[in-house]
Amino acid sequence: xxxxxxxxxxxxxxxxxxxxxxxxxxxxxxxxxxxxxxxxxxxxxxxxxxxxxxxxxxxxxxxxxxxxxxxxxxxxxxxxxxxxxxxxxxxxxxxxxxxxxxxxxxxxxxxxxxxxxxxxxxxxxxxxxxxxxxxxxxxxxxxxxxxxxxxxxxxxxxxxxxxxxxxxxxxxxxxxxxxxxxxxxxxxxxxxxxxxxxxxxxxxxxxxxxxxxxxxx
Numbered sequence: 133x134x135x136x137x138x139x140x141x142x143x144x145x146x147x148x149x150x151x152x153x154x155x156x157x158x159x160x161x162x163x164x165x166x167x168x169x170x171x172x173x174x175x176x177x178x179x180x181x182x183x184x185x186x187x188x189x190x191x192x193x194x195x196x197x198x199x200x201x202x203x204x205x206x207x208x209x210x211x212x213x214x215x216x217x218x219x220x221x222x223x224x225x226x227x228x229x230x231x232x233x234x235x236x237x238x239x240x241x242x243x244x245x246x247x248x249x250x251x252x253x254x255x256x257x258x259x260x261x262x263x264x265x266x267x268x269x270x271x272x273x274x275x276x277x278x279x280x281x282x283x284x285x286x287x288x289x290x291x292x293x294x295x296x297x298x299x300x301x302x303x304x305x306x307x308x309x310x311x312x313x314x315x316x317x318x319x320x321x322x323x324x325x326x327x328x329x330x331x332x333x334x335x336x337x338x339x340x341x342x343x344x345x346x347x348x349x
Contacts, residue, residue, distance in 0.1 A: 134251045135162040135179055139171035139197065140186040140213065145236070149184065152240045159247055168192025172200035175208050182250045184234070186213045187221050195221060195228045202229035202331075209250045231332045232256025254302055257334065279342035282328045290327075291345065293320045297333060298340025 138149045138161055150161045163178055165171035169191045175183055183201055185194035192200070198210045211232045212225050225233070234246055234256060246256045283291060289310070296306045307317045321333065330336040340346055 134159045134247060135181045136160065136247060137163045137165065137171060137174050137178075137180045137183040137208075139165040139168070139174075139183065139189065139194065141166050141189045142186075145186070149243070152243055153247060155240070156244045156247075159244065166190075168194060168197030168200070171197045172204055175201045175205040180205060180208045182247050183208050183210045184213055184247075185210060185230075186236075187215075187225070195224045195230075198225060198228040198230050209253070211246065211250050211256050226335050226338060229331050231334055233334075249302075253333075257300055257337075276342060276344055279339055280344075282339060283343045283345070285327055286324060290320050290324050293317060294324050294328075294336060294340050295345040297321065297324075298337045298346050300337070 136153055136159060138146050138153075140146050140149070143166070146164050146166075150164070153159045153161050162180060163174040165174050167189045168185075171183060171185060171189075171194075172192070174180065183198075185197055187194040189197070194212055198212070201208050201210055209231045210229060211234055212221075212230045213236050214221070214233050215236055231250060231253075232246070234243065238246070250256045283294065286294065289312075292310055293306055296309055301309065303314050303317045303321070306312070307314045310317070312320075321336075324330070324336060325332070328336065328339055330339055
């Protein structure tokens with residue numbers, strides 16, 4: 133059973149998300165929170181697999197809450213709930229340890245799928261905002277030199293894995309592209325995160341952009 137925290141200052145939004153998620157037999161909404169402080173406290177007190185955090189919340193916003201959760205409950209995967217047009221918060225959220233982003237108007241099936249992916253450590257990036265988020269990040273602060281230094285110790289295969297990860301492919305899709313097993317891809321990603329100092333796959337995707345790996349054909 134995947135245990136989920138839903139944090140949003142709007143009770144109606146929390147109720148809607150709960151209703152959607154509890155239609156899935158393998159997902160349980162174990163806790164709710166109306167602000168960032170409550171969210172972090174709930175993750176610390178309970179065994180939460182996935183925390184869905186609204187970016188805009190009183191007391192402590194979702195990004196500050198993500199920082200707290202990373203410290204208090206490192207096993208919890210944090211996914212930010214964002215409205216279209218809030219891309220400026222992405223860099224802060226990435227640094228705070230967020231593992232992905234979902235638009236608030238994400239459909240029920242996609243929301244359930246995203247929670248399942250997050251629980252397995254897979255990327256959770258809303259298709260409509262992924263490219264815009266990363267491209268805006270690149271335009272606002274792309275440091276290719278620094279990024280290249282971070283990837284220079286990667287093996288050719290690891291660089292290929294990082295390039296495909298940066299394009300939003302899942303482990304299974306990367307495995308298919310590179311003729312590897314899913315387990316091997318997972319091991320490569322673990323080493324990539326360690327060697328580059330990335331906290332999660334989203335940070336690694338940004339690094340792939342910064343290093344120009346997505347320019348490769």
